[in-house]
Amino acid sequence: MELLERLNNDMKQAMKNREKQKLAVIRMVKASLQNEAIKLGKDQLSEDEGLTVLNRELKQRKDSLHEFRAAGRDDLADKTQAELDVLQAYMPEQLSDEELNVIVKETISEVGATSKADMGKVMSAIMPKVKGKADGSQVNKIVMQNLS
Structure with missing residues (x-):
């Protein structure tokens, strides 16, 4: 390890x-x-x-x-x-907002999310992709921006 x-x-x-x-x-x-x-x-x-x-x-x-x-x-x-x-110092390099935005948009289209009601589906699909590379609250904020 x-x-x-x-x-x-x-x-x-x-x-x-x-x-x-x-x-x-x-x-x-x-x-x-x-x-x-x-x-x-x-x-x-x-x-x-x-x-x-x-x-x-x-x-x-x-x-x-x-x-x-x-x-x-x-x-x-x-x-x-x-x-x-x-x-x-032991965490992997964090994703920038731009990189995170791209991942969020890809995931939203993969899941077929259209409104904030689909927030749970999007978050559960996204978090394994960005594990350790982005803060959950930051991901949540970007997802909310993209779903509104």
Whole structure:
């Protein structure tokens, strides 16, 4: 598993460089990956499953960041932002709005969607295509624009 190898190498490097924050985040991600593997009853996760775990961790951090900023807790917001930055390094390159727009239009025509009532069909068809490469809320916004 390429992700696990990268995490292990980066963990060793973070130990050598005494980067406590980065080391803590990497250990947390490795633990999440291991927990998911145990939950699924596997020795190792596939790349896709690993990406799902990373997405979940990113989403949790983004939600926390939003809450901390709303509560005026800049100390916690800064710590969470640093964790987000470390996690982001392990994600695949994100799609641009233009690339995402093309995928959305193709999927809408594939599904035959014509109105916002078809939103669920479009989203369920699109999300596997852009998994890890685009944020779900961003995809949702572009789909809404194209269906209106």
